[in-house]
Amino acid sequence: MNFTEKLNKLGGLFKNKKVAILGFGKEGISTYHFIKKYFPETWLIISDINDSLVEKHPFLNKSLNTEIITGNNYLEVLNSADLIIKSPGISLKDSRFDKYEEKITNQTDLFLRLFSEQVIGITGTKGKSTTSSLLHHILQKNSIDSILVGNIGLPPFEIIENIEQDTFIVFEMSSHQLQNIGISPHISVLLNIFEEHLDHYNSFREYIKAKIDIAYYQNEKDFFIYNYDNLLLKSTIDKIGIKSKIFEYGLNKIDGDGIYIENSKIYSKNQNTIIEKGDTNFSRNIPGNHNLSNILAAIKVCEIIGLEYNKVINAISDFKSLEHRLEFVGTFNEISFYNDSISTIPEATIAALETIEKVDTLILGGFDRGINYESLAYYLVNSQVNNFIFLGEAGKRIHNEILKNGKEINKHFFFAENMYEVVELAFKITSKNASCLLSPAASSYDLFKNFEHRGNIFKETVLNYNKKSTH
Known part of the structure; x- marks a missing residue:
């Protein structure tokens, strides 16, 4: 047609x-x-x-x-x-x-009615912008016609006239865009599901359904790739009758077909045939195990469309991390500052702490959407972080959860009303040759327009405070 x-x-x-x-x-x-x-x-x-x-x-x-x-x-x-x-x-x-x-329908549904067979849809509570941008970068570096649309900022209807028959449309799909669709992309990727956006949905179950719909309407000719390491996702997939060819990916061994890591080697598994693809020590500019997991998802998509592994790895080497995602702001007064404003859930903050070295000061909190902070509090109590600066109602609740751990806590707690107070405190309390990390585990909507605004204000304030203090 x-x-x-x-x-x-x-x-x-x-x-x-x-x-x-x-x-x-x-x-x-x-x-x-x-x-x-x-x-x-x-x-x-x-x-x-x-x-x-x-x-x-x-x-x-x-x-x-x-x-x-x-x-x-x-x-x-x-x-x-x-x-x-x-x-x-x-x-x-x-x-x-x-x-x-x-x-009720939406633009995503209408667009999929036109181009579903050319769409690679990518969703997940976290990692979808990075994975979508990475995949688009890999395709372009290998002279494959690719267009990046969706939640990352470009509505799909704006690029309709640029689509050729051989164009791959990499579509970053938020849960809001997936709600009310009746058709799924030809290749669907589901990175993870965590407790998020509780202010937008009637229940967490409704949020999960929106995410799962990226694959729910697929047929036998389609492909579904999902993160085997995400326990909630795995248990959910097992209960749903998805009709497409399913591939798993994981940082450890998987049960079905897909791609995984064992002993620092990447393996591809298909119908009990296992092929070693290469080592995990390839060059990359996006650090952390969570990004290695995102890379596996992109590699599997490329394998499906027939792109050679070595060409994929070569393209990954010069992909730059997106803004507000473990972004290095600079070293000032012998303190390294990092902007991870994209972190709006506990799991993202934990991933950041496991990636950035020597975090002495952690900036947490913001708008409170009722997320469960028990696991984050337990992790923080047992972490190497010494100083915590809390913002907003979510910050107060995280602080209370930390105190509930019931043991003697040898940590230092501070509260701030705005970003200037945060940065001023950070410069004063962070140890030399250590890091200060903004990774809030909360939404930004109390003091800022969005996470980008929060991250930009943090960076500007750090730079301005440093200028002021050195004059």
Whole structure:
């Protein structure tokens, strides 16, 4: 089926219907332009809580066949529209969504209807941006046509005209983008599932379902790759009747087909045939076992599409770590500062501490979403970290969990109201020739717009404080 035939099929969804775009952020805007270009006769309803939507986007004034609903009544569109294309940022926790679930879709679902056979979908609570970017980098370095889209910042509808028949579409998929899909990518990768986004879902089980849907709708011709080391993920997969060819990957031996590590060697296993691929001491700029696990997932995808192992390893050697992920800020006053603002869950902070050497000061906390911090507290009590700086309500709760351990704790605890206080404390209390790590294990939304904003403010404050203190 060519692109025109696919478009015609998709157009059947919109024919003689009022189609609502619920949420007019970056993805909502790209959905609007897609429909206006390919299906201009469609009656559109733009629905957004922002009252100043038209002032912000003047082109809406001249938009034909378009109705606009803004402000607190924006969810009235649930009743008036025949089809609702929901943006990822809008949570379905509101009970008003319950009886309209059947007519809610999203851009991810519509895009997969057009290009699922070319999509490599990657999701996971942590690691999806790094793994997606790494895979895209490997493909490009080997002159394979690849486009990177999704949660990393580029809505898929924005690149439709750049897709050729042999293009691989590496799609980083958040749980929000996977919610309400009815079709899965041809190659799906599930990196891990941890307790996260509890503010967005009615339950942790609902969050798990959204993640699993990346493979749930696959058929026998598709491929599913998942992390065998993630116990929750393994137990969940065992209970679901996934129809595709399943591959496992792990830092230790696996049960089924896939890729794994044993005695610092990488092995590929397929139908009881095991092939040694190489050592784990290859050159890489993304440190830590959690990134080695991400690399295994990317290697397995490349194996499926027929890319030679040595070419994959060569490409990995010059891949640079993404910003806010174990990012080295610099050494000032003989203290090494690291920005791991992406860390919004305990597991990410533990992974960071197991990667960065000589962490003397750890910055924790932020917006409290009710995550369980017991395992993190136990780990921290038994760690080599001496100083803890806590931010926000989550910071207070982590502190309380640490104190619950009931043993004499030879640690130093500090509380800060803002990033300047954090950095000022860090310079004063961190030992020379040691590290200070921002790895909060909490969301950023109390003091910052997002984790990127938090990380940037941390870096700016460190640099500015150092300048000030050296003058």
